[in-house]
Amino acid sequence: MIAWRFYVNNLQRLVSYRAEFWIGFLGTLVSQIGVAYFLWKAIYQARGVESLRGYTFGGIMLYYLLVPLVERVGHAQEMTGFSGEIYDGGLSRYLLYPVSYFRIKYAGNLAQATVYLVQLVLILVAYGFAFGMPSGFSPLSILQGLAALGASLTLCFFLSAALEMVAFWADNVWSLWILVRMTISLLGGGMIPLAFFPGWARAALAWLPFGSLIDFPIRCLLGKMGCGEWMMGLAVAFAWAGAFGAATAVLWRRGLKSYAGVGI
């Protein structure tokens, strides 16, 4: 119930920023697609083929359209704010509340994800009207996609939390986060779909957390995922989320012993 109340309040707060919602929406649409269009157009023309690694040119465009939307739903490209609250003392008020800090923050993240999910749905619907829905798109793929987005959100939340706990000891975690963000973009399918990686790399990446953040939810939404593969993908995502969650718990307990609550 407390988490629900935090979810609702964060949602209220976020939708009050209407300009951010619409500008972010349009910015995503224009910037991401522009670069990918010219690059992949040249590749498909040079190869003279209809389809590459299971993606038609239209399919690859849709993939790149979905990358920033999925990243935003899962928060794969931004920190969750733990480190900021450790640095500026904002954490102190949460330590006074008789409720888990991480439950509050997770509910806040979920609210933000809901706003971005609305953007994703709107863009997908617009795409469907303009170009038609991709062949694999179905109610099942929507359900698979939603579950995968939930897994991505949870994994990213604990990954970010574990990383940002370093703020208890280090003066700046931003550079560390940039490193992780670049790794997520490269190995998670943000720059190139993982289908274009060599077989041995795909086999290795299937057991790492990065693909769960971008490539996995997109392939689910595009209907490119069998049930077995989907369940395995979810299991990998939640296993990593559990591992990062455990690391977060250890770092949290130790970190609080050195927390100074500066800023008050």
Place this chain on the structure above:
Amino acid sequence: MIKARGLSKTFRVHKKEAGLKGSLRALFAREWTTVHALKGVDLDVGAGEIVGLVGANGAGKTTLVKALSGILYPSGGTAEVLGHVPWQRKNEFRRQIALIMGQKAQLWWDLPAGDGFMLLREIYQVPKDRFRANLDALVEALQIRDKLGIQIRRLSLGERMKMELIAALLHQPKVVFLDEPTIGLDLAAQRAIRNFILEYRRRENPAMILTSHYMEDIERLCERIVLMRDGELVYDGPRVKLVSAYASHKVLTAHLRVGETPADGPPRPEAGRAPGEILEWNGTQLKVKVDRADAAAAASHLLQTYPVADLSIEEEDIGTVIEAMLGKKGAVA
């Protein structure tokens, strides 16, 4: 309700020389220094008490409040608040305390206060009826009902502080820490906040610790004062005793009778002719500071020398006494 024994807190902070050279050097070898923010503090606060925690910046006041409210772990010593160890942060403990920070917003900046209060009701699990009754009483006392629907960031500082107070007291805490609750407020808002704190004390009988640099807060709210200097308590006792025992001077104010002075005006209280240090002289009022032991003789001198209509003898301002005490080395009491 609050009991601390030998509470100490040490911070390790890194030191860097100013300028580019210092920054480059810090890249390879970092210099650390140890800061002793609390040095074996003993403190007891009972129900219904408002204790004024006073000291210069960096004396350890906020560190003590943070340790007692469970925000930080101490380096040594013990503390019990409502029978709990604060830094274990048990929910039962956290449901019974509140910390109000004048310099830090606790309510959600983008939400109207009313929504923030609903959230706090869930956090503290306050039953709906009790929440409604508490909110009504608090909102009426601070006369701020018409602002409940406005985003916090759009409120004035005084209005925001009132909302912060309501937010902190909605769950009827038994221990309240007030860290600079009137900072930056105008006189009317300061007065409203002080009256409200006194009213809350009368109704709920909580233990309260107040830190403030405004001496009027201390004078109006606290019967007991704890003075801190460099992480140590240098005085813990009644406010009245602090002034009577440690004030070295008294202030005499003589109001002169208009029209009864000689044609060339009243004799000017030049140095040597006045009974003490002249604080104010405007032709009709003379204010002098004298040693406590000389107060009677000085009053007599004023009555004989000037056409005095009214004479008052007052204790030295508490702020001056505290300033003088904090300047001295060694424990005072």
